[in-house]
Amino acid sequence: MSMRIIGKDEISRVLTFPRLIEALEAAHRRARIEIRDTMLGTPEECYYVRHAVDAGRYFASKLITSFPANLASGTLPAVQAVVVLFDARDGRPLSVMDGTEITYWRTAADSGLGAKYLARDDAETLLVVGAGAMAPWLVRAHRSVRPSLRRVLCWNRSEQRAHRLAGLLSAEGAAATAVQDLELALRSADIVTACTRANEPLIRGEWLNAGTHLDLVGGYDMHTREADDACLRRSRVYVDRRETALDVADIAVPLKSGLLLKSDILGDLYDLAAGSTAPRRSAQEITIFKNAGGAHLDLLTSELIFSMLEQ
């Protein structure tokens, strides 16, 4: 058993958003990758396992532990993960990788690919809602697909973290500033990327600019929702992958209430990459992209990392 352990530093050394987004786009033109999720344990001591099978190419699993009590001690993060990659030509185990790092990259790249099809080409203002761990990654991915972006606005419920994020992004060369008024910020944004754990929608449709692209990343179950009904009513709605998006509140709740019909979901990344659904059609329409994730993204990201390191 000769498996390569690949940590965070090696991943950062080889991976770039242009390469990763290009790889995801190419993969979405191939057959759908089979995915399966299982949850064991309890919410306090949770073991969440996600698997993907890309026949004839790769198998991968992301094994995730969630121990919210870790936050109190502060020595370990609440969520930890590893990704295991296999060669699906002969079943050989290839590598074990830092799953937390892969989650950042693949989640942001998924949103980047969505914005590539759906955001205006001339988008200048990016608003980040939520200044958690994902926020800088989302900014990097959006800037990589929309070099036209000139400024980044950072909003967070606690202002201090918004300032810290703006500082971090400025150090990376983005013209980032913290903002306090979410409504005002939304009214001036061309792209909005939201990654919060909001239980009640905090993005209100009445505040959205014509032409906005709204990227919803934070809601991950039936209890976390970021955009209100008015957002959906005003928008053309897309998702990253139909199978996973139907299980999260931003899509599932309006589907259940009848506000949204399944036919209102205009397509997912497979449809967009194949050209079987139209991307943005005008500078005026508002688009929503619900990023719900899936183990296919972990597989594709770990595959790219592995092959870049083996070159």
Place this chain on the structure above:
Amino acid sequence: MSMRIIGKDEISRVLTFPRLIEALEAAHRRARIEIRDTMLGTPEECYYVRHAVDAGRYFASKLITSFPANLASGTLPAVQAVVVLFDARDGRPLSVMDGTEITYWRTAADSGLGAKYLARDDAETLLVVGAGAMAPWLVRAHRSVRPSLRRVLCWNRSEQRAHRLAGLLSAEGAAATAVQDLELALRSADIVTACTRANEPLIRGEWLNAGTHLDLVGGYDMHTREADDACLRRSRVYVDRRETALDVADIAVPLKSGLLLKSDILGDLYDLAAGSTAPRRSAQEITIFKNAGGAHLDLLTSELIFSMLEQ
């Protein structure tokens, strides 16, 4: 992410059957470990994942690939596996181990623990049916719980492999001989351990000695069965774990036909370890132990390996 990769050689260096069987026995006196299996892919390119959660102690997954076509090329085994172990006090990933090696150890130790409760104390003759990769491991485990064993008979459909197995076991100090006549061998055995991929039962109840302990390891799905109805009719029936044993033909087929009632399954290793079911009661009765496995065994084995290496 600092994970320890543990290969086959390190496992062999620290693990022994007395230690492993003792650890399995102790674990079966604690709460049942939560287990979950999932299968993806196709029979030709299969990804089989098994998970276990031992709350407050460890989480583990065994990720198994099965590529039967590998046998033709001969460079890789058909089945390859890795085990990933996590600390379930804080979710930390601890180790990635050679899953194939763990499968050998834990499967044989499971049978060893069954024989500890169910085989006669004075058993002298062990018959191994099937000379595949598991065979020497099963012999080692049975010899470890029954030092009274004086001889090992090796039977295999193709005689040449039985001879090879007998040679290997003799080199380890067991008085092993290959036998050609399965009926004759069964009539003289005190313990029978079967690990074949037989589709039709090859062990006939009429051939069993009074007092025999029959350890069934090979049948792993609804199509592979080793013991015929007469074996079950003459025996007191035990399994390693109820949840997994109900899904394999040696138990499921007679349950379905009505030959066996659920109440005829006298107990599993949890019951035997807790003393809530009786082990062997006399030197005359025939006992059957169906070894169906489960991810709890992978967890316990990898936990023991890890803690022995960390000492």
